[in-house]
Amino acid sequence: MLVSAKEMLTKAKAGKYAVGQFNINNLEWTKAILQTAQELNSPVILGVSEGAGKYMCGYTTVVGMVNGMINELGITVPVALHLDHGSYEGAKKCIEAGFSSVMFDGSHYPIEENIEKTKELVAICDELGLSLEAEVGAIGGEEDGVVGTGECADPKECKMIADLGITMLAAGIGNIHGKYPENWAGLSFDTLDAIQQLTGDMPLVLHGGTGIPADMIKKAISLGVSKINVNTECQLAFAAATREYIEAGKDLQGKGFDPRKVLAPGVEAIKATVKEKMELFGSIGKA
Ligand code: 13P
Numbered sequence: 001m002l003v004s005a006k007e008m009l010t011k012a013k014a015g016k017y018a019v020g021q022f023n024i025n026n027l028e029w030t031k032a033i034l035q036t037a038q039e040l041n042s043p044v045i046l047g048v049s050e051g052a053g054k055y056m057c058g059y060t061t062v063v064g065m066v067n068g069m070i071n072e073l074g075i076t077v078p079v080a081l082h083l084d085h086g087s088y089e090g091a092k093k094c095i096e097a098g099f100s101s102v103m104f105d106g107s108h109y110p111i112e113e114n115i116e117k118t119k120e121l122v123a124i125c126d127e128l129g130l131s132l133e134a135e136v137g138a139i140g141g142e143e144d145g146v147v148g149t150g151e152c153a154d155p156k157e158c159k160m161i162a163d164l165g166i167t168m169l170a171a172g173i174g175n176i177h178g179k180y181p182e183n184w185a186g187l188s189f190d191t192l193d194a195i196q197q198l199t200g201d202m203p204l205v206l207h208g209g210t211g212i213p214a215d216m217i218k219k220a221i222s223l224g225v226s227k228i229n230v231n232t233e234c235q236l237a238f239a240a241a242t243r244e245y246i247e248a249g250k251d252l253q254g255k256g257f258d259p260r261k262v263l264a265p266g267v268e269a270i271k272a273t274v275k276e277k278m279e280l281f282g283s284i285g286k287a
Contacts, residue, residue: 002067002100005080005131005227006167008043008286009203012226017282018206018217021045022274023084023231025052027065028263029238032270034069037077040275042283044077045101047084047229048094059097067098077287080131084229088117095124103133103170111136111157115164122165133227134161137172139207155194162199168227170205171195173220178232180211187216189223196224203227210236214280221282230277234270241269 005019012019024030024046037044048062056062066081082101083094091102104121106114118134125132137153153171162169173195174188187206196204203226206212210232212220217228245265250256278284 001070002081002098003078004129004167005045005082005101005133008045008078008080009131009168009226010201011286012043012283013201013203013224015282015286016221017286018221018226018228019043019045019283019286020209020274020277020281021047021082021084021205021227021229022234022277023047023049023052023229024056024062025235026056028267029234029270030066030069031073032267033274034066034073034075034079036271036274036278037079037287038073038075040278040284041077041287042278042285043079043287044283045080045082045227047082047231048099049084049231050086050090053083053090053094059094059099063098082131082133084231085135088121091121092124095128095130099130101131101133101167103135105135105170107135107138107172111160115160118161118166119164125167126165131167133168133170133205134164134166135170135172136161139170139172140174140176152188152191153195155191155198158195159198162202166202168203168205169195169199170207173206175206175208175212177208178210180208187212187220189219192220192223192225199224205229209233209277217280228277228281230273233277234273237269237273238266241265 022033080101085105091104137151151172173191204224205227206225207229209228209230
């Protein structure tokens with residue numbers, strides 16, 4: 001059964017570790033992440049961007065697939081199905097479709113409008129027992145056509161949004177979606193520290209988990225980050241393993257063209273990436 005992310009993140013914040021959000025793109029992705037979480041006894045959050053939701057034939061298809069897999073694979077660790085960077089309308093659609101968690105990304109609105117819309121969603125999510133993530137300070141880079149300029153959030157604005165009763169807060173601290181450029185300045189720990197001082201127990205979310213060095217991840221967790229989003233890194237691992245299979249001509253040997261064989265190395269690569277992240281985030285054995 002899908003669960004809200006509230007309990008797993010409250011525990012993570014108190015226990016000084018982070019739960020990974022891994023974005024899903026299809027059946028193989030979902031299965032690889034769920035099986036790894038179960039094997040390592042870790043809570044997990046499956047992230048779905050609006051673009052990936054459309055690609056997978058809509059939110060009800062995603063809910064059906066994930067619920068089916070939880071049953072058929074005997075998954076007992078806590079799993080939240082979460083809309084990533086949702087619009088106001090997208091969040092409502094996911095809630096209707098049966099997601100257990102949504103993100104409303106109002107960071108591109110003026111703060112008053114972000115507050116207004118977030119507040120409405122808090123009321124809806126509260127009534128249904130769903131978790132809600134809000135965002136202050138756009139996160140840089142491009143994800144699924146959503147381009148952010150990358151900024152450091154204003155801690156006072158973070159406090160205003162946190163006080164609305166959301167479950168977790170994403171705040172820009174110099175992080176970027178996708179690969180980090182050579183000249184990246186790194187995470188702004190001063191900003192993170194100031195945000196955590198004002199928001200107290202609120203679980204903080206670090207987007208753009210791909211390519212952040214391990215020591216920065218650990219420091220971010222020590223300063224209150226309890227959810228870390230990873231997307232690109234699984235995509236790169238999947239693509240590299242698939243390329244290797246094809247370049248070695250394995251699809252031309254025997255029944256090597258069978259999609260279950262073609263996709264298998266990529267699936268193993270996703271599993272290895274998820275395992276590595278769960279080890280780094282400290283969520284293993286915390287289910
Ligand atoms: P990356 O693609 O950089 O790992 O970022 C993922 C993310 O933040 C999803 O919201």
